[in-house]
Amino acid sequence: MEAVRGKRSDAMRNEQKLLAAAAEMFLEAGVDAPIREIAARAGVGTGTIYRNFPTRADLVIAVYKVQVEACAEAGPSLLAARESAFEALEEWVDLFVDFLVTKHGLAHAMQSDMSGFEALHAYFLERLVPVCGDLLTAATKADEVVSDIKPLELMRGIGNLCITREGDPTYNPRHLVDLLLRGLQAH
Amino acid sequence: MEAVRGKRSDAMRNEQKLLAAAAEMFLEAGVDAPIREIAARAGVGTGTIYRNFPTRADLVIAVYKVQVEACAEAGPSLLAARESAFEALEEWVDLFVDFLVTKHGLAHAMQSDMSGFEALHAYFLERLVPVCGDLLTAATKADEVVSDIKPLELMRGIGNLCITREGDPTYNPRHLVDLLLRGLQAH
DNA sequence: TGAGAAGCGGGACGTTGTTCCACTTACGAT
DNA sequence: ATCGTAAGTGGAACAACGTCCCGCTTCTCA
Numbered sequence: 001m002e003a004v005r006g007k008r009s010d011a012m013r014n015e016q017k018l019l020a021a022a023a024e025m026f027l028e029a030g031v032d033a034p035i036r037e038i039a040a041r042a043g044v045g046t047g048t049i050y051r052n053f054p055t056r057a058d059l060v061i062a063v064y065k066v067q068v069e070a071c072a073e074a075g076p077s078l079l080a081a082r083e084s085a086f087e088a089l090e091e092w093v094d095l096f097v098d099f100l101v102t103k104h105g106l107a108h109a110m111q112s113d114m115s116g117f118e119a120l121h122a123y124f125l126e127r128l129v130p131v132c133g134d135l136l137t138a139a140t141k142a143d144e145v146v147s148d149i150k151p152l153e154l155m156r157g158i159g160n161l162c163i164t165r166e167g168d169p170t171y172n173p174r175h176l177v178d179l180l181l182r183g184l185q186a187h
Numbered sequence: 188m189e190a191v192r193g194k195r196s197d198a199m200r201n202e203q204k205l206l207a208a209a210a211e212m213f214l215e216a217g218v219d220a221p222i223r224e225i226a227a228r229a230g231v232g233t234g235t236i237y238r239n240f241p242t243r244a245d246l247v248i249a250v251y252k253v254q255v256e257a258c259a260e261a262g263p264s265l266l267a268a269r270e271s272a273f274e275a276l277e278e279w280v281d282l283f284v285d286f287l288v289t290k291h292g293l294a295h296a297m298q299s300d301m302s303g304f305e306a307l308h309a310y311f312l313e314r315l316v317p318v319c320g321d322l323l324t325a326a327t328k329a330d331e332v333v334s335d336i337k338p339l340e341l342m343r344g345i346g347n348l349c350i351t352r353e354g355d356p357t358y359n360p361r362h363l364v365d366l367l368l369r370g371l372q373a374h
Numbered sequence: 375t376g377a378g379a380a381g382c383g384g385g386a387c388g389t390t391g392t393t394c395c396a397c398t399t400a401c402g403a404t
Numbered sequence: 405a406t407c408g409t410a411a412g413t414g415g416a417a418c419a420a421c422g423t424c425c426c427g428c429t430t431c432t433c434a
Contacts, residue, residue: 007380008379008380008381008430008431008432009431009432010380010381010382010430010431011380011381011382011431014381014382034420034421034422035421035422035423036420036421036422039383039384044382044383045382045383045384046383046384046422046423046424047381047382047383047384047423047424047425047426048381048382048383050422050423050424051381051382056422193401194411195399195400195401195410195411195412196400196401197399197400197411197412197413198400198411198412198413201412201413221389221390221391222390222391222392223389223390223391226414226415231413231414232413232414232415233391233392233393233414233415234392234393234394234395234412234413234414234415235412235413235414237391237392237393238412238413243391
């Protein structure tokens with residue numbers, strides 16, 4: 001038995017930089033953003049991407065996981081940091097919309113591996129529905145939201161609003177999501 | 188007023204060869220089949236494709252129209268040529284499944300132009316639902332089909348069975364469509 | 375501090391989309 | 405039948421991208 005040597009620290013840093021850069025690029029240019037540009041933004045070579053994430057799907061999945069986690073953790077901390085629960089909800093939804101770009105791209109990137117996709121989807125629901133629920137409950141208790149919409153229902157609605165062909169300038173998901181949220185408020 | 192000179196005969200021939208080759212390639216390799224290969228199969232240069240069909244969507248649309256028409260015309264003639272109405276239905280559905288590959292690819296190829304896509308979809312329904320209806324009616328009258336399924340319902344069912352990520356070897360739409368048709372039969 | 379392993383960058387190559395133009399061919403006038 | 409011409413053609417050339425690979429750099433541990 002040989003003890004496995006841990007990952008080198010610079011390698012770990014590169015992986016983080018890569019994930020951050022990929023997340024940005026996905027937002028700006030979709031999940032089909034050129035490998036070269038992602039590498040350039042992260043300040044690494046293309047070889048480094050291929051070593052860490054052999055296929056595009058691997059990279060998308062990794063970003064997906066990071067974002068699910070970030071989204072899940074952001075819920076409680078926003079709730080604690082903001083005066084208004086509704087404001088926290090708004091900011092959280094904004095993060096959630098960012099994340100949906102990756103999520104929708106995921107299906108496209110995982111053309112084969114359907115079972116893997118469903119596993120990730122289950123993870124996503126399990127992790128985020130309660131977070132959204134807490135935000136909604138808090139906002140409702142503060143009388144900032146009157147609708148008794150269920151968390152999953154809201155998330156699905158937002159998700160559907162974000163289904164769009166990339167590069168269509170006549171459709172702005174974020175605007176519609178904003179309108180939806182305003183609809184939740186007491187007037 | 189200048190009289191417009193008609194299209195040259197060799198140009199017309201090339202357009203036909205191109206449409207036939209493209210239809211084959213779409214079936215074998217999906218609507219993203221390389222331009223070069225389509226051109227090679229048709230025995231023309233890539234330039235010829237770009238002159239006739241400036242964008243990939245143009246080519247897909249042209250193939251789509253040809254196939255809707257072929258499918259529509261095949262209905263009555265199969266009904267006349269075959270002994271059994273059910274057999275005619277089976278063969279027609281087989282053509283229909285071929286066509287669906289192009290149809291589903293169409294949505295992908297027309298990422299922008301959604302209104303144009305819906306126009307084509309309306310044309311498709313208008314033209315094919317009655318044809319499918321005639322085949323169903325004939326098979327029902329011959330007591331070869333017992334279900335009273337509506338044409339549109341059947342076509343939607345088949346269409347949904349054919350939704351699959353290309354290159355997934357674990358899912359064979361044709362097999363499932365076959366099972367569906369068997370379900371229509373009296374036993 | 376030095377040797378060896380781990381990791382890195384980016385050059386090189388293959389594939390595909392797209393443009394362009396010198397050459398070929400069909401058509402209509404004569 | 406012949407010929408001038410516009411329409412049409414093929415494929416070379418270029419650009420953008422994914423992918424592989426290897427000489428060099430950097431970290432780690434003793």
